[in-house]
Amino acid sequence: MHWLRFAVLILAVTVLQASVVNTIAVTTLDIKPDLLLILLVFFAIYRNTKDAIITSFTIGFAADIIGPVMGPQVISFGLFGTLLAYLHRVIAIRKMPYQSLAIFLIGFLSGFLAHLLGLLKSRPSTANTFAVIFGISVYSSLVGPFLFLPSAWWMRIKTDRFSRH
Amino acid sequence: MARKRIKVSRPMLITWLVLASFILLLAPQKLTSKFQFAFARVFRWPLSTGRNIALSARIQEPPATAVQRREYVQIQNYLATVRKQLEQQRSRNAKLSAFRKRIPFEDARFALAYIIKASPAEFIIDCGRDDGLTVGQFVLGDNSIIGTISQVSAQTARVELVVSPRAQIAVTIANQDAILQGSGNNSAKIVLLPTKHKVKVGDDVFAAPKPGLLNCLIIMGRIAQCRTNDEYPLTWDITVQPACDIEKLSSVDVIVMNPHK
Numbered sequence: 001m002h003w004l005r006f007a008v009l010i011l012a013v014t015v016l017q018a019s020v021v022n023t024i025a026v027t028t029l030d031i032k033p034d035l036l037l038i039l040l041v042f043f044a045i046y047r048n049t050k051d052a053i054i055t056s057f058t059i060g061f062a063a064d065i066i067g068p069v070m071g072p073q074v075i076s077f078g079l080f081g082t083l084l085a086y087l088h089r090v091i092a093i094r095k096m097p098y099q100s101l102a103i104f105l106i107g108f109l110s111g112f113l114a115h116l117l118g119l120l121k122s123r124p125s126t127a128n129t130f131a132v133i134f135g136i137s138v139y140s141s142l143v144g145p146f147l148f149l150p151s152a153w154w155m156r157i158k159t160d161r162f163s164r165h
Numbered sequence: 166m167a168r169k170r171i172k173v174s175r176p177m178l179i180t181w182l183v184l185a186s187f188i189l190l191l192a193p194q195k196l197t198s199k200f201q202f203a204f205a206r207v208f209r210w211p212l213s214t215g216r217n218i219a220l221s222a223r224i225q226e227p228p229a230t231a232v233q234r235r236e237y238v239q240i241q242n243y244l245a246t247v248r249k250q251l252e253q254q255r256s257r258n259a260k261l262s263a264f265r266k267r268i269p270f271e272d273a274r275f276a277l278a279y280i281i282k283a284s285p286a287e288f289i290i291d292c293g294r295d296d297g298l299t300v301g302q303f304v305l306g307d308n309s310i311i312g313t314i315s316q317v318s319a320q321t322a323r324v325e326l327v328v329s330p331r332a333q334i335a336v337t338i339a340n341q342d343a344i345l346q347g348s349g350n351n352s353a354k355i356v357l358l359p360t361k362h363k364v365k366v367g368d369d370v371f372a373a374p375k376p377g378l379l380n381c382l383i384i385m386g387r388i389a390q391c392r393t394n395d396e397y398p399l400t401w402d403i404t405v406q407p408a409c410d411i412e413k414l415s416s417v418d419v420i421v422m423n424p425h426k
Contacts, residue, residue, distance in 0.1 A: 022283075023218065023219045065200055070194070071189045
């Protein structure tokens with residue numbers, strides 16, 4: 001694993017997520033793809049389990065940095081990224097539709113958990129919270145698999161070779 | 166000499182990371198927000214550039230029309246505030262002619278701050294404690310109140326917008342005091358105002374004066390919807406829209422009262 005490349009990628013994606021991604025937001029609910037979620041699934045699929053665990057928690061931390069409160073995303077991304085990495089040892093997620101499905105499920109479940117954990121930090125919810133989580137998961141699952149290729153190129157990961165260690 | 170590699174088992178790694186995450190979750194927000202402020206400060210330039218790109222991409226109208234529209238909103242908001250102040254001053258004149266009237270913003274200065282990072286409920290701005298900002302100060306956008314300072318670091322601050330579900334601000338509506346509660350969908354609610362008070366769609370909502378932070382009424386929004394409350398039929402359920410387009414702001418003014426003190 002090229003950790004320096006990983007750090008640069010995460011920083012760049014975090015800045016993009018907090019700024020330019022708003023350009024492609026849709027509907028009045030401001031639904032936009034979650035690039036960090038896409039990266040989480042990418043590393044869980046294409047890296048070994050140990051790397052996937054570390055990257056999941058790191059990406060969660062990055063998501064918290066640009067979020068309203070610190071803590072909920074690092075736990076939800078960390079736990080679901082780890083779960084996906086272990087699941088990947090049993091079921092290979094090779095085809096694009098399966099990758100989309102993985103992004104959608106992880107996005108929805110981690111969003112739900114982050115919302116619940118956010119309540120612990122007295123972060124009030126809005127009436128449309130679940131619609132927003134659903135919308136972000138769908139949007140991310142649609143664009144996500146197309147971003148795997150540039151991510152793999154940057155990380156020097158061969159997408160035709162699967163690691164299940 | 167060969168370096169000794171530390172081997173950590175996967176369960177142990179997960180345990181440590183989960184533990185660290187829970188510490189982060191349960192640590193006071195005042196402490197953990199330092200990470201967010203540091204990130205906003207370090208990446209101030211790319212964040213604000215990216216936001217400006219997003220803003221310019223979102224504006225549908227031709228640039229000339231957009232400027233005119235914005236100026237129109239600014240002037241309208243300023244006019245509404247001045248009218249209300251005039252009305253207030255006249256009322257005071259009538260009742261307390263012996264007292265010397267206080268000119269609004271007599272002891273205030275405005276700290277111009279650029280928005281580094283924006284979300285539907287809050288902004289991070291590039292002014293902080295060093296510029297005289299403290300928690301609770303009111304923030305103006307296009308001459309209307311858009312929120313209050315909720316957290317401050319040395320060079321940055323967090324603005325909680327009036328539309329944030331966490332925001333609760335004392336307001337004046339139809340010469341009655343009420344509490345405005347953000348609802349999160351770029352709007353806010355006023356509940357439990359008795360229906361005996363006459364209010365209608367389009368009425369202005371003003372931020373109420375607060376000692377040491379605001380000494381006059383300033384426009385905050387306008388009533389977008391007004392109907393009787395389903396649960397409490399003797400009260401209003403009022404939806405308020407902010408007086409300016411918060412999403413399109415690139416800078417704000419923070420009201421710093423008594424800056425010399």
